[in-house]
C-alpha cells in the first residue's frame with residue numbers, strides 16, 4: 321500500500337515540466353475535465369436520444385424534451401439566462417396548461433464575467449430591458465442570480481414537474497443556481513443545458529459534475545445533440 325502511494329522524484333519533475341510546457345493551470349483544469357468527461361461519456365448514451373439540429377432549430381430539441389420526457393404534463397419551468405427571451409418564449413408555446421408556471425431569471429445586463437472570445441463580460445445585454453411577454457403564467461426575476469435566486473428558492477413551492485433550463489454559459493452562474501435550488505431538485509427533475517461542452521468541459525458540464533459531487537446527486541442523460549453541446553439530463557438520485 322505504502323509503496324503504491326510513493327511518488328518518484330523524476331515523475332514529479334516530468335509532470336511539473338509538462339504542466340509548464342502546456343500552460344498550467346488552465347490546461348490542467350481542462351485536462352482534468354476531459355478525463356472526467358471521457359469516463360462519463362462511456363455511460364452517457366444509455367437510454368439517451370441523440371439528435372442532429374442547428375442552433376436555429378433548437379426548438380426541435382425542446383419539443384422532444386417536452387413531449388417525450390416531460391410527457392406534456394404541467395411544468396414549473398425555470399430558465400436561467402433569458403436575454404431577449406427566445407428560448408423562454410419557445411417553452412411558453414410548448415406547454416399550454418393553465419397550471420404551468422414559467423420563471424425567467426436574468427440581470428438583463430449581460431454576462432457578469434468574460435466567457436469566450438466572442439462573449440466578453442456584458443455580452444447578451446438587453447440594456448436592462450425585460451422581454452415583453454403577454455402570458456400571465458410568466459414571471460421575470462431581474463438581477464444577478466447571486467442576488468435573487470436564494471430568496472426565490474426559499475419562497476418557492478413547486479407544484480408541477482420541475483424543468484430547469486440552464487443558459488447562463490458560465491461555470492460560476494450555473495453552479496450557483498444548481499446549489500441554491502438543490503432543496504427543490506428531486507429524482508425526475510429535468511435539467512437542460514444550452515452550452516454543455518461549449519468551451520471544452522469547463523463551464524456547464526463542470527458545474528453539473530461539481531454540483532452532483534457536492535450534493536451527492538446523480539443523473540442520466542436523456543437527450544443530447546450529437547456533439548454534446550445541448551443536452552437534457554434527468555436527476556436520478
Ligand SMILES: C[S@@+](CC[C@H](N)C(=O)[O-])C[C@H]1O[C@@H](n2cnc3c(N)ncnc32)[C@H](O)[C@@H]1O
Nearest residue numbers: 401402403406407426427430464465487488493
Ligand atoms: C446566452 S444568454 C441567454 C440566451 C437565451 N436563453 C436565449 O435563448 O436567447 C446568457 C444570459 O445569461 C445571463 N447571465 C449569466 N450569468 C448571470 C448571472 N450570474 N446573473 C444573472 N444573469 C446572468 C446574461 O445576462 C445573459 O442574458
